[in-house]
Amino acid sequence: MKSLNSLSEDHNEVLKILETFYQTIEKIEDGKAADQKKMKDILHFFNSKFWLHFDKEEQTVFPELSMYIGGGGKPSGPVVVMLDEHQVLRESNKRMQSAYKNFETDSNIFTSEARNFTGLLRQHIKMEEEMLFPMADSSLDHSLDDEWLKTFELIEKNSDTS
Numbered sequence: 001m002k003s004l005n006s007l008s009e010d011h012n013e014v015l016k017i018l019e020t021f022y023q024t025i026e027k028i029e030d031g032k033a034a035d036q037k038k039m040k041d042i043l044h045f046f047n048s049k050f051w052l053h054f055d056k057e058e059q060t061v062f063p064e065l066s067m068y069i070g071g072g073g074k075p076s077g078p079v080v081v082m083l084d085e086h087q088v089l090r091e092s093n094k095r096m097q098s099a100y101k102n103f104e105t106d107s108n109i110f111t112s113e114a115r116n117f118t119g120l121l122r123q124h125i126k127m128e129e130e131m132l133f134p135m136a137d138s139s140l141d142h143s144l145d146d147e148w149l150k151t152f153e154l155i156e157k158n159s160d161t162s
């Protein structure tokens with residue numbers, strides 16, 4: 001499905017950003033000066049545009065898959081786990097962003113939060129790519145594609161995060 005491919009492209013983009021982010025974290029841990037401009041750009045991304053991807057999943061794949069599994073209007077099966085992880089990631093990001101504000105006085109708290117966020121997000125993407133998306137692709141009606149792509153467009157249009 002084009003919609004699932006689009007979500008996978010988001011994943012690939014995010015994994016690339018996480019790679020750069022991780023290298024920067026390691027630099028700081030080694031006591032080297034990090035590119036603060038690059039760091040700020042990455043943190044801005046994780047405080048803005050990044051979350052549109054979660055909105056897209058939560059308004060299309062997750063509810064449809066829950067319906068298919070038999071949850072009626074409620075999240076069910078692996079969707080419950082994915083939604084939980086979305087919440088954990090939202091909270092982890094909040095802690096990371098607020099730790100960055102004190103970067104000058106204590107970079108350790110920030111690097112530890114950033115490591116945590118990076119690890120969680122990589123693991124989460126892996127689960128969606130290896131388990132959830134293949135399940136959605138093989139079990140859901142592919143004619144949902146147009147509707148989902150329209151929903152994605154609307155989410156992008158209504159966002160004010162650029």
Ligand SMILES: [Fe+2]
Pocket residue numbers: 007011053057125128
């Ligand atoms: Fe995702």
